[in-house]
Structures are given as structure tokens and as C-alpha cells.
Amino acid sequence: MPRTVPTRRRHLRQQRQSSPPKARVQRGRGDANRRDALLRVCAHLFREKGFDGTTIRDISKAAGMHSGSPFYHFKTKQAMLVAVMEQGLVEGLRKTEGVMALALPPREKFERMIRAHLDTIFGPGNDFIPVLLYDWRSVTSANRARIIALRDRYDALWQQMVDTLAAAGLLRGDRKLARLFVLGAINWSAKWYRPGGRASLDHLARAATELFLRPARPSAAR
């Protein structure tokens, strides 16, 4: 792996120090790539070993840096955690909005929503949302608000989906609790499902749909 243009970068930093404070992401293109790679490493390690269980030195080593270097890209370890979660939510939100926008019957759309969510959890390199799901506890209270705002948008999409299903008679019971139970069942799969096993993600999505939804009312029913 070639270390890209170190001279240029050092030059940019000098500029930054002498110029008035102008946000911080002023570092040039190579830095942004490096930061992304570093963030992927963080997501992967946080998922595997937990935030508290992951060392700056773990991260540095996995990213091919020396132990002090991650702090060139992130101010603190906590900032790495927050960045991981935000990136995960932004991507997941984009994907979920895409599915919600499809013109599909409720049942098919529900299955696609679940499938998309499963991909967010188990897709290759998708370690960002799992970190959110399992290390929320480690997020400082000062940092929670921004993440919660994104998360609320995610929940709103799912609530909309559940309401549609309930209105169509495909799902019963308290709608808000239904949303929480459905998402919980899927999120929990991160604990037991391993990609590459017998069941595919398609199969999981199908099984969840069968479990949660009633058959389309044929003629009888209410």
C-alpha cells in the first residue's frame, strides 16, 4: 500500500494552522479516503469486540497506522463511535427510503423492507448499524441527540409500514408495539444468524413475513 503524497498533506496542515478556524474537514482528498478506511476498521472492530473492548492500538494496527495516528482523523475515540453510527444510519435510511418509495402491495413491501434491513445488518462490510444496535450504551449523552434524530426518521418509516399493514388487516395488535416487536425480532437476528449458513437472508425475510402477517383476507374475515 503506497503512502500517498505525504508532502502535500503536511503543506495543507500548515495552511490550516495559520488560517482562521474553518471547520476541520479541510484536509485534502487523500485524507478523506484514509478517514473512510479508518472508519470501516472502527466499525468492524467495534462490532466484533465492542467499543470498550476495542483499543486505539487495535484500530491503529488494523488500519496500518501507528498508535497515535487515528487522532489525526478523529478527535477522540468517542468521535469514532459517533461517526460510525451516523454513517450507518444515513446509509440505512437512504436504502429504506428507497424501498418505501416502491409501488408494491403491502405484503411484498414489508418483505422487501425486512430484506433491506437484514442486508443492513449482514451485508458485507455493513458493520455500522450493528454497532449502533449493540453499543448505544457507550455513546455519551452529549452525542445522543443527533443520532436519535436520525433514528427517529428510521422508526417513522417503519411505523408507516406497520400502519399500512394494520389498515389492510394483515397485522393485528397495538401498532407502535408491533413496530418495536418486528424490528426487535429482526435486530436480534444479529445475535444468532451467520451469513453463509443454511438459511439465506431471503429465507429469513420470507419466514418473518409469514410469522408476522396474516394471509390476505380471502373473502370472509371481518
Next chain:
Amino acid sequence: MPRTVPTRRRHLRQQRQSSPPKARVQRGRGDANRRDALLRVCAHLFREKGFDGTTIRDISKAAGMHSGSPFYHFKTKQAMLVAVMEQGLVEGLRKTEGVMALALPPREKFERMIRAHLDTIFGPGNDFIPVLLYDWRSVTSANRARIIALRDRYDALWQQMVDTLAAAGLLRGDRKLARLFVLGAINWSAKWYRPGGRASLDHLARAATELFLRPARPSAAR
């Protein structure tokens, strides 16, 4: 809080050292009480701050001891974690077996099972199972087997419940996945439910039953 009979205890330890190795729980009744209290403290703190996020000094302070003292009761911090999980499983298992033994129609029994599981998660002082649910990652591979064995018995009870429901036509889809989804939905509630809020645990159990089970077939159906 009176410090109970320290002289007696010291005496017992002397004996233990001069006698042949005879397991380790030979410490007298006062010690056992103290150990239980210590374990409750561990469970509480592990649940709140995570295993990695909890310090021996946190534990010591909350238990009213000095920093080296917990190691009189447990060999390592890891041993505390394992003890917490095992105690949680043993108690949960006992409770669940009790419900399974009841002579009830499948639907009612399912609701009771869920209610019992919710109590295991949210009941006052019940911090043991939540630690198992959220800090499995911190369990050393050498210690996993014993916990898994207990866990398998727990899962077997639930599988039996789900199979009964499926046979009665109250639940559809892959049975093993159904068990995982149902338990996942309930387990996940630890993330969002807080006791003392609007909804009671009874309400949760009812809502989950409504969501997962179909209405008893009235006359039509297969």
C-alpha cells in the same frame, strides 16, 4: 451494616489452607451471603455499564468493600460474569419450567410464557439475564460451554411451546425461526422498555400474543 463474625471466617480460611484442596466454596455462611450480595452488585453494574465498562473498583465501592476484596469471593472478573449469567439462567429456567407445566390452552400458555420472560428481564433485581443477553461477547470461549448448555434447555422449552402453537394452527412459518423471532422480539424490549411507563408488562405480553398468534380458528380454516 454489621460486619459478621470476621474471626470465625479467618479461622475457616486457616483450616482450608492446611487441609487438602476440597473445592473452594468452603467459606462459611456469612461469606455466602456476602458473595450473593456481591453478585447482585455485579449484575446490576454489568447491565448498566457493560462488562468492559465496569471496574473492579466500581463493584467494590457499590458493595461497600475495598478494591482488592472482590477477589476473595471470585478468582477473576471473568468468573463474576460467568456466575451472573449462570444464576440468571438457573432462575429463569426454573420459572419457565413452572409455566410450561401449567395445564392451559396454548394461547394462554404462550402469553404466560412471554409474561414470565418479561419478568425475567424487567423484574426488580433481575439483572442477571440481561447481562447474558448483552454481554455474551465478553465471555471467554473456555467458559461458554456451560452457559450454552443451560441456554439450550431454555430454548428447548420455547421450541416446545412454538411447536404446540404451530400444531394448533395458531402460528405460521418455519418453527425454528419462529422461536428465534419471538424470543428476539421480547429480548429486544430490554432496549426500549422501561418499567413504570405507560405500558405494563401485562400489556406487552398481551400485545405480543396478538401480534404473533392468529385468532383461534372459529369454524372455517383448514
Next chain:
DNA sequence: CCTACCGATCGGTAGG
């Protein structure tokens, strides 16, 4: 991003 380093903290232990 590397080098060299620091103060704080952590799990654990000896010895009583």
C-alpha cells in the same frame, strides 16, 4: 501521520 511519551486507570496479588 510518525515519534516519544505521559498521567490515569485497570485487573490482580502478596501477606496478613
Next chain:
DNA sequence: CCTACCGATCGGTAGG
């Protein structure tokens, strides 16, 4: 269980 303590490690920083 207390006292006194240790070696290791950790997040983070100055300075280039």
C-alpha cells in the same frame, strides 16, 4: 476482607 502495591495497558498529546 483490608493494605499496599505492581506491571500492563489505555486514551490521548506535543512536536515535528
